[in-house]
Amino acid sequence: MKKQTQGKTKNHYLMESQEESIRLDQKTDPLVVEKQARWAGIQPGMRIADLGCGSGKTTQVLYSLAQPGGEAVGLDFAPNRYEFAQSHYTKPGVRFLCRDVRDSLDDLGTFDFIWVRFLLEYYLSSSLKIVQHISKYLKPGGTLCLIDLDHNSLNHYGLSEKLEKSLKDLTALSQEKADFDPWVGRKLYSFFYDLGYEKISVDVSAHHLIYGPLNEMEAFNWVKKSEVGLPKLGYDFPAYQGSFNKFHKEFMEYIRNPRRFIYTPVIACRGIKPVYG
Ligand SMILES: C[S@@+](CC[C@H](N)C(=O)[O-])C[C@H]1O[C@@H](n2cnc3c(N)ncnc32)[C@H](O)[C@@H]1O
Numbered sequence: 001m002k003k004q005t006q007g008k009t010k011n012h013y014l015m016e017s018q019e020e021s022i023r024l025d026q027k028t029d030p031l032v033v034e035k036q037a038r039w040a041g042i043q044p045g046m047r048i049a050d051l052g053c054g055s056g057k058t059t060q061v062l063y064s065l066a067q068p069g070g071e072a073v074g075l076d077f078a079p080n081r082y083e084f085a086q087s088h089y090t091k092p093g094v095r096f097l098c099r100d101v102r103d104s105l106d107d108l109g110t111f112d113f114i115w116v117r118f119l120l121e122y123y124l125s126s127s128l129k130i131v132q133h134i135s136k137y138l139k140p141g142g143t144l145c146l147i148d149l150d151h152n153s154l155n156h157y158g159l160s161e162k163l164e165k166s167l168k169d170l171t172a173l174s175q176e177k178a179d180f181d182p183w184v185g186r187k188l189y190s191f192f193y194d195l196g197y198e199k200i201s202v203d204v205s206a207h208h209l210i211y212g213p214l215n216e217m218e219a220f221n222w223v224k225k226s227e228v229g230l231p232k233l234g235y236d237f238p239a240y241q242g243s244f245n246k247f248h249k250e251f252m253e254y255i256r257n258p259r260r261f262i263y264t265p266v267i268a269c270r271g272i273k274p275v276y277g
Pocket residue numbers: 013024028051052053054055058075076077078081099100101102116117118119122
């Protein structure tokens with residue numbers, strides 16, 4: 001039987017749905033991933049782990065940046081993501097495994113570069129423990145790169161009072177009921193600090209920067225974010241007579257309105273695992 005390092009066996013991923021691989025694949029911009037990975041110090045020849053790899057698109061980009069001579073392993077605990085990644089992105093030097101990153105990964109050996117993007121936000125109560133756990137699989141002198149959002153989905157300008165109140169309530173519920181952390185981005189630096197990492201660097205930029213007309217990829221992303229994640233929180237939508245559909249309609253009208261302005265800070269943090277520690 002698999003040993004659970006964090007005592008949780010359940011896939012409680014808030015965004016789980018049949019279409020999640022497609023949503024992730026569509027919204028992942030390989031140029032952004034490349035910029036982030038270069039900033040983090042990815043180099044040819046590295047052995048790379050992409051933890052919570054989603055559709056596998058990020059793993060493919062990381063692999064290409066590690067050429068010549070590098071290899072990449074993408075891990076995701078959702079069978080749906082694993083199958084998508086395997087069928088779209090497997091090739092010599094890139095492999096995918098359907099695994100929970102909180103489990104023992106001893107059989108995979110150690111890595112020169114571990115990349116964890118948009119995963120820790122789903123683990124409010126255990127993100128530091130998870131980082132501590134995966135850090136075991138980084139070679140001394142290797143690079144850890146954590147990337148996540150801060151003040152997640154709370155910087156929407158132009159909301160009606162009803163929408164604003166509902167989004168605040170939903171944010172509070174996401175923490176309570178789904179262990180979601182809308183503020184994990186600002187915590188990343190402290191994880192590196194607490195674990196004694198060296199040469200720590202932080203970069204802040206904008207994710208979900210939306211103004212003017214909405215493109216169809218962004219529309220699909222927000223429809224799915226609303227339709228999949230929010231109903232799971234059990235909110236009774238008091239400002240909308242208990243109707244999720246009424247809320248969803250107004251929210252999507254807001255998202256499609258070219259006057260609205262949306263951004264979410266994305267925080268990237270990287271550090272080197274000490275050789276002696
Ligand atoms: C928001 S997506 C991010 C995907 C990708 N890292 C990216 O940057 O686009 C989070 C992914 O992490 C996976 N995930 C969440 N918890 C996990 C865990 N404990 N072990 C492995 N995968 C996990 C989910 O199934 C999902 O595919």
